[in-house]
Amino acid sequence: MDSDFGAVHDELRGVARMMLANHSPLTTAGRSFKPLDWQLLASSGWLGLEVPAAQGGAGAGFAELAVLLTEFGRVAAAAPYLGSVVLGTAALSLLEANTGRDHRLQELAAGTRRVAVALPTDRPEVGQPTAPFRIRRAGSVLEVSGRAGFVPDVVGADEILLLAADDHRPVLVAVAPSAPGLQIDAQPVVDETRHLAAVIADGVEIDPDSLWSFTGSPEAGAARLAERAMLAVACDSLGLATMMMEATVAYVTDRYQFGRPIGSYQAVKHACADMLVGISICSELVGTAVEALSSDEPGSWVPVSMAKAHVSSVAVEIAGKAIQLHGGVGYTWERGLHAYLKRAALNRSLFGSPIAHRRRLAARYAGEGNS
């Protein structure tokens, strides 16, 4: 990820690594997946990275966010960051300016408000995202109905932003978790570090001031949100895979059997070398996608899908190999590697499985692509 901001990114990475060092399941004996202190994230400026300075943020872009996301992946961080920051802040930023929006951005940056965004995720097909909710107008009354599954970080959010179709046009609707007719069903997944839920709206009445249009093309806005989600997951997988490689290299150097470090055996050496090759490729794919997304390139979905498909699947292999090379201790709770493998497995299927992304990429060559 070479850019003019290289030094800034290095500094951000260095600070994040230092602050997060003791939060990895590898160092906390894997017993609890305690969420990171939200106020600490706020005071570090990490909640408002992309929020404009006028609303109390840092006015940075996705490239900076990507640095943090990779660091969060390294420590398998338990924090509602994906829902509230990666998607929430971005969703609001993509809307036409209004006071309600600006006020919310300010609160998000300060850490006094948390939101979740309900995008289509439970049928992990990719393409132009179809809004999982729809608006019904009966006279002056506005109602929203629909269902989205596996929505990140809904539980504990002060507000949920629903991607809804208003007469076929994608819009965002803000609803309170307690709104009558809104149901939130937690969906337990193998990954203990994150929380997903199904959001079901059955004729939830909405305030006309909570229905917002995207700036510019609503389809492009909705697609951009989806791409951010996919790439955020790829950054996470890159970070966790890198951590798995480092932990493995350290272990196989220390662990002796037959009077020599197990890392001196070719079967182990080759596996570590393969991890490094895999991570190098992933890192290039993520870098290219981050650049395309942050500079708003048309067709950015192509590098994003490539990164999501490849990185999320390689990370599962690397985490699996890491556990294998740790032998019995690899799957103990105390060692914490299992948290990484499960997180990698969830990343693989969240926001489009590798199959779905590859199919979409392949369709370009058949002349029926999405771009």
Place this chain on the structure above:
Amino acid sequence: MDFEMGVEVEALRRELRDLVAHHVPSDYLGAFTDDPADLEMAQGFCRLLADRGLLCPAWPGEWGGRDASPWEQAAVREEMWAHHEPRGAQYMGVNWVGPTIMRHGTREQQGLHLPPIARGEVIWCQGFSEPNAGSDLASLQTMARRDGDGWRVSGQKIWTSYATMAQWCFLLARTSREERKQQGLTIFLLPMAAAGIDVRPIATMIGPHHLNEVFFDGVWVTDADVLGAVGDGWRVVQEVLSFERVGIARYARCERLLIWAPAALGAEWDDLPEDLHGRWARMVMHARRARLLAYRVVDLQSRGQVRPGDAAAYRIAVTRLDQESAQVLMDIIGFAALGEGEGLRFRRAVEDHWRYSISATVASGSIEMQRILLARALMAAS
């Protein structure tokens, strides 16, 4: 490709499936959960099998079996593992502890241990691995020192499955220091109720109550508890490990879950991406290949011709199948809702299979060691 094993085996298989259908709850995923009722169910199911002569049919009649063919025993292994092992920990006693005692035990040891195993009343654990003796098992340090007319055992074992519930431990300990580390090892049949034993559970991702550390602090055992000759433990253990490595019919659970997928997904099955259907079909075939390798080992074993490489080849195939099929099944459930009823049961079974499969290429000999073993056998033969 279907495997005809003869009418007796097919009748036995039907009987076992019938028992599972009637006595094992449909959401059962193994005995070692946080719900004690699961273990109780498994204990009861063992007694039920024993009453019908189905716990160890291949054992000789004098030890509670009915001299059935090794194929009937294979059918028992398959049906039980396919249905998340409703015998709980008993498969160890039936598959290898019992047969090893038949082969190497004294009349007294046989009389003491075989009937309770055959009746499904006893749980055994295996005290082999130590923190610094995993792949390099022969370097183990747990010592049994001569003390009067018996022995005092001190040391530590690790990764001991079911140690919290076991009544007996099949323990490998060092009784003397010899030139080669494989020498001077002895097997003890040690009662877990003896003074000086401390069992500490190890929490793992494969499920609660599976693995433990076991500490021995001057535990007293007598000469009557020594299996085989003092100092001859390594040879017996090699035999045990080859039994153990074919002991679990992992392919049977893989195959059952794979075959269940279309029914569990219902209409959603047809909506799966075509390449996922392809990967699924490949896994079904992989499962049947692994089954053939298992049958080959059973056949060789029944003729006393099994070599270490044969068991290793089967194990490499079946443990990889375990992990690869788990991955394909996880991909399949990622595409489907499976929120209730049979669909939800399927989702839970697949997630359990995935978690458990992680240990397949490490437990009872890592896949790396299996490959070395196989390559060694291959090169020695050339």
